[in-house]
Amino acid sequence: MxxxxxxxxxxxxxxxPQDSDFDFTTTEVPELADGQVLLRTIYLSLDPYMRGRMSAAKSYADxxxxxxxxxGATxxxxxxxxAANRAVGDIVLAYTGWQTYAAADARATRRLDPQAAPISTALGVLGMPGFTAYAGLLAIGRPQPGETVAVAAATGPVGSAVGQIAKVKGAGAVGIAGGPEKCRALLDDFGFDAAVDHRSPTFREDLAAATPDGVDVYFENVAGPVGAAVTRRLNLYARVPVCGLVANYNATQAPDGPDQLPAYLGMILTQSLTVRGFIQSEFVPTHHDDFLRDMAGWVADGSVRYREDVVQGLESTVEAFRGLLTGRNFGKLLVQVGTDPTAG
Incomplete structure (x- = not known):
């Protein structure tokens, strides 16, 4: 065993989330049934949606x-x-969560080719975050050449991909991030046209300067004050794919102040805005094959770059997750749970 x-x-x-909200336990993995595989976790993905899964509130997933x-994806x-279709030594994408070993149905795994790309990218730019950016931007945002695409949390795995895909499609990319280092990376590493620091006391003025012709597509990752500021820059017929609201995930009560919903609905009406929430899984049947082809090509030719933030050891998971919700990570956040046999 x-x-x-x-x-x-x-x-x-x-x-x-507090340490007391989690238990570390050690148990034995049951013996495998026919069709199952025993998996050793190498990388665990940490993603903002996990905060919602900790809550009992009604959502898109139980x-x-x-x-x-x-x-969590692993x-x-x-x-x-x-299982006849999986051999010892295969590297696979799975969904086994926050643990070091797990038994899984082999049909629920996907074999990865370590020669094609680093295996960690299956959790980032070539995985769910990359697909979220691809489907949300292209199916809902529909950026056109010469338009302006703005995205918050822009150095994260979704935001950085959004801006770079916008550039591939001939649009301008304006990234919003926290701090000078992340803003420099948007320009120097990811090729954005402009970067705006949401922690700056002149954020709204800086955003206006970076978007002199307004914003045609706003890829919403965070909401809060950042989302409110970008909303004021939206052009007629702007499109807003709503991917995440991370600024609200730890909230315990409604924000102070007057109800802003009537004004927001009024802007949707008068500006003829398209505001569309989405979950990436709804686009898998129609867009995933194109994503795998396109994104692999863009990564290979350098059109899309990525950055990973890797913390070591399962014991680091809870603290790393707390940091994710406050923007401490820089790039796709991964926990390296075990040795990577493909590295080096």
Whole structure:
């Protein structure tokens, strides 16, 4: 029998998740059934949607039950197989969550080719975050040559891909990020046309200077004051793919001040805006094959670059996740849970 260390949800967080909201447990993995594989976790993806899965509030996916292992996408090595289509040593994309080993149905895994791209990219630019950017921007945002695309959390895996895809399509890219270092990376590493620091006391003035002709597509990742500022820059017929609202995820009450919804609805009406929430999975049947082809090509030819922020050890997961919700990470946040046999 193989022992696995797991992080289980111990309580539903109120506000920022605390250490006490999670239990570290060690248990034995059950013997494999036919069609299953035993997976050793190499990389665990940390993503903002996980905060919603910790809550019992109604959402697009069922909440993680208290006592269950926290969910998450993983890149794993097959260490034992009772499935004809998976061999020991295969590297696969799975969804085994916050643990070191897991038994999984082989049909729920996808084999990765370490020669095609670093295996970690299956959790980032060539995985769900990259696909979120691709589908949301192209299916909803529909950027046209010469238009201006703005995106917040722009050095993250979704935001950085949004801006670079916009450039591929001939649009201008304006990125919003927190701090001078991230803003420099938007210009120097990711090729954005402009970068705006939302922590600056002159943020609104800087945003106006960076978008002199207004904003045609705003890819919404954060909401809050950043979203409010960009909304004031939206042009007639602007499109707003709503991907995430990370500024609100730890909120415990409604914001102070007057109700802004009537004014926002009025702007949607008078500016003929398209505001469309989406979950990336709805576009898998229609866009995923194109994404795999296009994004692999763009990464290979340098049109799309990516950055990863890797923390070491499963024990670092909770603190890293807290940092994710406040913007401490720089790039796609991964936990390296185990040794990567393809590295070096």
């Amino acid at each position: 193989t022992s696995t260390t797991q992080i289980r949800l111990a309580a539903r967080p109120v506000g920022e 909440p993680v039950e208290v006592g269950d292992v926290m969910v 890149v794993c090595e097959v260490v034992e197989s009772r």
